[in-house]
Amino acid sequence: MTSDSFKAIQQQHRILSQQLHHHSYRYHTLDQPEITDAEYDQLFKKLLDIERQHPELITTESPSQRVGSSPLSGFIPADHATPMLSLENAFNESDLRDFDARVKRFLSTTEDLEYLCEPKLDGVAVALTYEQGKLIRGATRGNGITGEDITQNIRTIGAIPLQLQNDYPQQLEVRGEIYMELDAFRKLNLQRREEGGATFANPRNLTAGSLRQLDPKLTASRPLTISCYGIGNISGEMPKTHQQLLESLSRWGFKVNLSIVQTAKNMETVISRYAELQRIRETLPYEIDGMVIKVNSIALQQELGAKSRTPRWAIAAKFPARQEQTILESVRLQVGRTGAVTPVANLRPVTVSGVTVSSASLHNWDEIDRLDVRIGDTVIVERAGDVIPDIVRVVAEKRTGDEKPISEPSFCPACDSILVRETDEVVPRCQNLDCPARLKESLKHFCSREAMDIEGLGDRQIDQLLRLKLVSSIADLYRLRREDLFQFERMGERLADKLLQAIAASKQRPLENFIYALGIRHVGKHLAKVIVHHFNSLEKLAAATTDELLELHEIGPQVSDSLVHFFAAENNRNLLQELHELGIDPQKEERISGDKFQGKIFVFTGSLERFSRKEGTALVEAQGGRASGSVSKKTDYVVAGSEAGSKLTKAEQLGITILSENDFLELIGQG
Numbered sequence: 267m268t269s270d271s272f273k274a275i276q277q278q279h280r281i282l283s284q285q286l287h288h289h290s291y292r293y294h295t296l297d298q299p300e301i302t303d304a305e306y307d308q309l310f311k312k313l314l315d316i317e318r319q320h321p322e323l324i325t326t327e328s329p330s331q332r333v334g335s336s337p338l339s340g341f342i343p344a345d346h347a348t349p350m351l352s353l354e355n356a357f358n359e360s361d362l363r364d365f366d367a368r369v370k371r372f373l374s375t376t377e378d379l380e381y382l383c384e385p386k387l388d389g390v391a392v393a394l395t396y397e398q399g400k401l402i403r404g405a406t407r408g409n410g411i412t413g414e415d416i417t418q419n420i421r422t423i424g425a426i427p428l429q430l431q432n433d434y435p436q437q438l439e440v441r442g443e444i445y446m447e448l449d450a451f452r453k454l455n456l457q458r459r460e461e462g463g464a465t466f467a468n469p470r471n472l473t474a475g476s477l478r479q480l481d482p483k484l485t486a487s488r489p490l491t492i493s494c495y496g497i498g499n500i501s502g503e504m505p506k507t508h509q510q511l512l513e514s515l516s517r518w519g520f521k522v523n524l525s526i527v528q529t530a531k532n533m534e535t536v537i538s539r540y541a542e543l544q545r546i547r548e549t550l551p552y553e554i555d556g557m558v559i560k561v562n563s564i565a566l567q568q569e570l571g572a573k574s575r576t577p578r579w580a581i582a583a584k585f586p587a588r589q590e591q592t593i594l595e596s597v598r599l600q601v602g603r604t605g606a607v608t609p610v611a612n613l614r615p616v617t618v619s620g621v622t623v624s625s626a627s628l629h630n631w632d633e634i635d636r637l638d639v640r641i642g643d644t645v646i647v648e649r650a651g652d653v654i655p656d657i658v659r660v661v662a663e664k665r666t667g668d669e670k671p672i673s674e675p676s677f678c679p680a681c682d683s684i685l686v687r688e689t690d691e692v693v694p695r696c697q698n699l700d701c702p703a704r705l706k707e708s709l710k711h712f713c714s715r716e717a718m719d720i721e722g723l724g725d726r727q728i729d730q731l732l733r734l735k736l737v738s739s740i741a742d743l744y745r746l747r748r749e750d751l752f753q754f755e756r757m758g759e760r761l762a763d764k765l766l767q768a769i770a771a772s773k774q775r776p777l778e779n780f781i782y783a784l785g786i787r788h789v790g791k792h793l794a795k796v797i798v799h800h801f802n803s804l805e806k807l808a809a810a811t812t813d814e815l816l817e818l819h820e821i822g823p824q825v826s827d828s829l830v831h832f833f834a835a836e837n838n839r840n841l842l843q844e845l846h847e848l849g850i851d852p853q854k855e856e857r858i859s860g861d862k863f864q865g866k867i868f869v870f871t872g873s874l875e876r877f878s879r880k881e882g883t884a885l886v887e888a889q890g891g892r893a894s895g896s897v898s899k900k901t902d903y904v905v906a907g908s909e910a911g912s913k914l915t916k917a918e919q920l921g922i923t924i925l926s927e928n929d930f931l932e933l934i935g936q937g
């Protein structure tokens with residue numbers, strides 16, 4: 267290769283890296299993406315292609331390093347240049363007033379002090395060291411003096427900058443809290459439940475567990491993020507206030523919770539903010555367990571200094587724990603679609619931080635044994651991240667002796683057939699494939715949004731379908747007639763037609779949705795995608811042998827057994843055949859088909875006759891381009907139908923290429 271062409275590749279690599287850093291920052295830190303995920307993936311693929319051919323271009327700052335390096339054999343200790351202190355706690359307003367008085371006494375002042383109120387995120391504290399703007403180390407807090415070096419895991423977190431921006435200082439150590447948003451946590455737990463794995467108690471535990479992985483690729487697969495709240499040390503000039511420090515951190519590329527942080531002109535204002543933050547706590551997309559109050563002036567912080575383990579200039583005002591006592595009145599048994607029978611506690615209703623709780627998951631009989639919980643017991647319930655509350659422990663002192671043990675059932679509560687508990691399982695299972703409870707759960711799963719997405723067929727409607735005996739299998743959904751639906755409560759002609767349309771539309775769902783919808787044990791949304799990517803068609807998957815399945819990196823013996831059994835079972839084969847005859851023929855979705863319009867922005871305007879706006883957008887996206895709703899300097903093409911108005915005028919003024927519908931189709935190769 268000539269040095270000129272290598273230079274060109276080097277240049278292309280640099281531009282791609284910059285673009286990827288920019289888009290990752292827009293997505294992870296600002297939450298304002300400018301391009302779609304598919305567009306990002308395409309840029310990323312290009313970068314990987316270059317790096318595969320020219321590994322010498324890979325640096326530690328390359329966006330490719332976010333996917334995680336090879337596994338480590340252990341974590342090495344990381345000393346903190348400045349100790350990572352912890353915070354004193356306040357539990358009520360009076361504790362806060364005492365804190366204010368202490369600070370004033372120390373500073374020998376009676377004047378009001380300005381404070382900064384920050385949310386106290388419930389996650390894992392980390393220290394991030396940057397030299398010349400490059401991330402060189404990420405460490406846990408440990409005992410405050412020495413933590414663990416988790417740099418390789420830290421690098422996989424999209425919201426942590428690998429390279430700083432703007433007027434960053436040459437030396438900087440930033441402190442922040444790594445956490446997981448509640449939605450992501452719930453989704454992950456749901457997925458694990460579906461795939462048969464153990465679930466996590468709360469987002470904090472999951473975050474801590476994800477950061478302590480020796481395989482950084484595993485950390486990379488967990489949707490972690492960060493909120494930065496301070497520094498360990500900094501070269502150059504120190505900002506005047508903590509608020510300004512946070513603004514600087516944000517400017518340098520860090521994620522900071524600036525929209526929630528507030529200054530307070532005195533302690534009374536802090537106290538009202540404390541009450542307010544407690545009220546909005548439930549509406550936040552992440553868990554907070556209190557509010558951190560800091561003296562805003564950095565000069566005063568320095569004057570106040572620290573005691574052995576805690577600074578004098580800050581305090582954590584904790585929120586009350588989301589725990590309450592109540593009585594476990596009875597236990598009901600739930601039958602899942604795979605036949606798993608799980609116990610759920612019916613509780614005497616109790617309000618836990620503003621939400622009425624009347625049931626809690628007991629998970630399985632091992633958990634019941636571990637808690638030694640009985641019917642009639644007084645129990646502590648806790649709401650922690652997951653939608654379903656947990657029973658934390660039994661209040662043994664309140665036992666009267668009348669409590670009754672919760673025994674494991676021998677018969678299915680829905681169909682009365684005998685239950686079987688395999689040696690390596692924590693729950694017994696109903697083996698009856700026609701069990702009405704299993705059918706109901708299978709139907710619910712089949713129709714759910716992430717599966718076949720049949721709008722209008724929710725829990726209530728499925729209950730009615732079963733009660734009216736209109737369906738006795740998944741295939742029956744596709745045999746429903748208009749007049750059948752009129753037997754429903756409150757079902758008019760329009761609604762019935764809409765429902766039938768939604769059922770018919772589901773015939774076109776992509777193959778990965780269909781495979782997920784079948785509810786094969788251990789096959790969640792993600793695995794369904796992986797399987798489709800590899801096998802391309804239902805026929806090939808159904809014919810796959812254990813060995814062929816095991817060739818896939820993400821499939822282990824449990825999943826391969828489950829798939830082979832599923833496709834070998836006669837009733838499943840019959841169901842697939844019936845569905846096929848009813849016109850359900852799901853195909854692999856063809857995604858991006860080219861990159862002719864890579865990075866190009868199109869605007870469709872006026873009334874289009876040869877294709878809809880949606881189809882036009884899909885055509886553009888299939889070629890790596892993007893459609894936007896408004897014309898700007900960045901627009902590359904405006905496709906104008908008849909009666910195009912102001913957008914066309916603006917495009918003309920800006921000198922943007924204007925295409926007719928025919929021009930567009932020709933350009934895209936469909937003219």
Ligand code: IVH
Nearest residue numbers: 351352353384385386387391443495558577
């Ligand atoms: S300031 C010297 N600010 O709470 C200042 N901490 O017990 C020390 N935390 O280990 C920390 N949000 O992990 C500070 N806005 C915030 C915080 C915060 C969460 C955590 C942090 C620390 C613990 C203090």
